[in-house]
Amino acid sequence: MSALLELYHEEIDAEFYPSFFEEIKTDKEDGFDDYADKLFRKSIFVSKEELHDFLENPKLKKLKKDPAYSAGKSTMELYMKLMGQTRESNLTIDKNHRLFIAGLKEMNPDKVYYDDANFTMRLSYGQVGDYEPRDAVIYKHYTTLKGVMEKEKPDDYEFSVPEKLKQLYRDKDYGRYANKDGRMYVNFTTDNDITGGNSGSPVINGEGHLFGLAFDGNWEAMSGDIAFEPELQKCINVDIRYVLFIIDKYAGAQNLIDEMTIVE
Numbered sequence: 387m388s389a390l391l392e393l394y395h396e397e398i399d400a401e402f403y404p405s406f407f408e409e410i411k412t413d414k415e416d417g418f419d420d421y422a423d424k425l426f427r428k429s430i431f432v433s434k435e436e437l438h439d440f441l442e443n444p445k446l447k448k449l450k451k452d453p454a455y456s457a458g459k460s461t462m463e464l465y466m467k468l469m470g471q472t473r474e475s476n477l478t479i480d481k482n483h484r485l486f487i488a489g490l491k492e493m494n495p496d497k498v499y500y501d502d503a504n505f506t507m508r509l510s511y512g513q514v515g516d517y518e519p520r521d522a523v524i525y526k527h528y529t530t531l532k533g534v535m536e537k538e539k540p541d542d543y544e545f546s547v548p549e550k551l552k553q554l555y556r557d558k559d560y561g562r563y564a565n566k567d568g569r570m571y572v573n574f575t576t577d578n579d580i581t582g583g584n585s586g587s588p589v590i591n592g593e594g595h596l597f598g599l600a601f602d603g604n605w606e607a608m609s610g611d612i613a614f615e616p617e618l619q620k621c622i623n624v625d626i627r628y629v630l631f632i633i634d635k636y637a638g639a640q641n642l643i644d645e646m647t648i649v650e
Contacts, residue, residue: 389418404463406460429452430452431454514575528625529573531570534547535547535552561631565627577616579610579619603619
């Protein structure tokens with residue numbers, strides 16, 4: 387944090403400093419270090435326990451004195467001010483962009499252009515399948531709950547596994563959501579073309595049934611914004627059976643299950 391604030395101070399004009407910069411002794415050699423140390427020592431936002439304690443008994447005076455809150459608030463105030471200054475120019479850019487595209491279409495009347503699909507519903511299609519990213523390496527088109535357990539990293543919140551889920555796995559208590567082979571399937575891959583913002587999109591089969599949710603892409607799909615390579619690029623989807631399993635067996639939200647029409 388100290389290094390980033392110092393870089394911002396060096397590279398950006400003073401008129402664009404958030405107001406909390408007034409608290410940083412920029413003339414001192416270790417001024418940025420001192421400010422960062424103070425923030426991490428005094429802010430309730432650096433400790434989950436302190437934040438939870440504050441939420442149990444919140445005090446406005448304490449919040450206003452919190453250095454992280456003050457820094458975030460002043461940054462957002464500057465951001466909104468600058469957004470207001472660029473609003474008119476952005477409207478002008480949008481207007482001229484429409485004229486530019488209209489001119490291109492007149493110049494090339496036989497060329498087919500993509501429609502502007504912003505704020506519209508989009509559909510893509512693909513097939514479930516595995517892939518071979520390298521010689522002698524084959525990734526199957528599915529993962530199971532066993533793999534979740536194998537990949538666990540207790541000290542990493544993104545890969546920690548709750549004890550209740552472990553117990554359901556040990557008991558093989560999958561309810562109606564297990565596959566015919568008795569395993570709990572978690573994810574599957576398809577060759578759908580996706581991009582940033584598609585996460586959470588429904589995956590629907592040929593009969594109109596929801597059977598998954600798109601949420602990620604494989605490493606080889608990173609080039610997808612430049613060129614789509616169907617033999618390498620995969621959309622990673624969560625199996626709807628696993629979603630229902632988590633809602634039902636893990637969360638115990640039977641009321642939600644009762645509202646659904648589940649096709650087996």
